[in-house]
Amino acid sequence: MNINPRKFCVAPMMGFTTPYARKLYRILSKRAFLFTEMVPSKTMLYSKTRNLIIENNSENSVALQVGGAEPNELAECAKIAKNYNYNEINLNVGCPSKAVQKGGFGAYLMNEKVLVRNCLEAMVESADIEVSIKCRIGIGKEFNYDFFCDFIDEVIKSGISIVYVHARNAILTGLTTKNNRTVPPLNYDFVTRIKKEYPYVQFILNGGIDSIEKALPLSRIYDGIMIGRLIQNNPFFLSNVDHLFYKTTTETKFNEKIIIEYFQYINERLYKDSMFRLLSPLLNIFFGLPNNKKFKTEIQSVIKNRKIDEIKSLFLQFFDKKQVNFNF
Numbered sequence: 001m002n003i004n005p006r007k008f009c010v011a012p013m014m015g016f017t018t019p020y021a022r023k024l025y026r027i028l029s030k031r032a033f034l035f036t037e038m039v040p041s042k043t044m045l046y047s048k049t050r051n052l053i054i055e056n057n058s059e060n061s062v063a064l065q066v067g068g069a070e071p072n073e074l075a076e077c078a079k080i081a082k083n084y085n086y087n088e089i090n091l092n093v094g095c096p097s098k099a100v101q102k103g104g105f106g107a108y109l110m111n112e113k114v115l116v117r118n119c120l121e122a123m124v125e126s127a128d129i130e131v132s133i134k135c136r137i138g139i140g141k142e143f144n145y146d147f148f149c150d151f152i153d154e155v156i157k158s159g160i161s162i163v164y165v166h167a168r169n170a171i172l173t174g175l176t177t178k179n180n181r182t183v184p185p186l187n188y189d190f191v192t193r194i195k196k197e198y199p200y201v202q203f204i205l206n207g208g209i210d211s212i213e214k215a216l217p218l219s220r221i222y223d224g225i226m227i228g229r230l231i232q233n234n235p236f237f238l239s240n241v242d243h244l245f246y247k248t249t250t251e252t253k254f255n256e257k258i259i260i261e262y263f264q265y266i267n268e269r270l271y272k273d274s275m276f277r278l279l280s281p282l283l284n285i286f287f288g289l290p291n292n293k294k295f296k297t298e299i300q301s302v303i304k305n306r307k308i309d310e311i312k313s314l315f316l317q318f319f320d321k322k323q324v325n326f327n328f
């Protein structure tokens with residue numbers, strides 16, 4: 001069956017969608033379309049630790065998300081994404097954080113549609129790689145469909161044909177980044193309407209999809225869906241994705257092999273990165289559980305001592321006792 005590879009996307013999440021998380025996600029789902037965290041263009045071009053940040057390890061399909069607003073820099077970033085074997089480079093036009101606004105990129109760019117078009121054009125021209133954007137539906141408190149439509153109309157002149165839409169406005173003053181993911185109301189209707197006007201562009205719906213009951217029907221209505229916090233809180237949800245969203249006949253077997261394979265991977269990277277970053281893809285699910293104090297204390301002490309085998313066996317014990325409800 002010819003199913004859109006972006007039918008189910010895992011959203012870019014700073015501090016979470018690291019190469020380690022993507023490894024875990026890929027163990028759980030062979031088909032989900034993954035994203036890196038947002039990497040500022042200057043970090044991509046000049047950081048000495050670039051390799052650690054944008055390592056890909058062939059966990060394709062993966063998009064590298066970049067933050068920036070200078071066409072020349074972004075063109076270079078597109079070449080880097082190609083060299084690192086990413087499937088796509090995605091421009092962040094949705095992040096409302098103060099630091100990102102100060103840098104003149106992210107959601108702030110929704111007010112600069114011509115500049116966004118120029119950035120995308122430079123990226124499209126510089127490398128043989130898919131270029132896309134992730135944006136909001138507007139800026140400020142009021143909904144304004146014409147504003148959204150004008151923005152899309154301009155940016156797709158760059159030649160891009162994939163747009164991920166976090167279907168709420170960004171409020172750039174007086175609201176934290178976190179609250180910008182909950183306070184501005186969702187408006188999926190704008191995504192439905194824009195798709196009708198530009199049927200040849202893929203619009204992937206993002207925002208507030210927090211259960212499988214919501215995800216499945218939406219994936220049938222829209223070109224694809226993108227999910228962030230549901231996966232951040234419970235990556236094991238991904239074990240159902242290939243079967244449900246890509247109609248594969250094989251299901252990921254839910255057993256301790258997942259933990260073993262993941263630890264094999266991080267074992268090879270033990271002294272290259274912090275223990276927290278290596279383990280954080282797993283920690284969230286276990287830390288989020290109620291009545292779990294003893295496990296948290298044990299884990300924290302073994303993490304401190306970098307005793308990887310003890311950490312692994314703690315996770316395996318936890319898994320074995322089926323203390324987590326994995327029936328989604």
Ligand SMILES: Cc1cc2nc3c(=O)[nH]c(=O)nc-3n(C[C@H](O)[C@H](O)[C@H](O)COP(=O)(O)O)c2cc1C
Nearest residue numbers: 011012013014037038134166207208209227228229
């Ligand atoms: C911890 C965290 C970090 C995020 N970092 C990014 C990022 O780097 N780039 C981006 O475009 N969006 C980022 N987002 C926003 C998500 O990609 C997504 O648009 C948002 O969470 C709404 O989707 P959800 O309701 O499924 O979580 C982040 C969200 C979270 C929770």
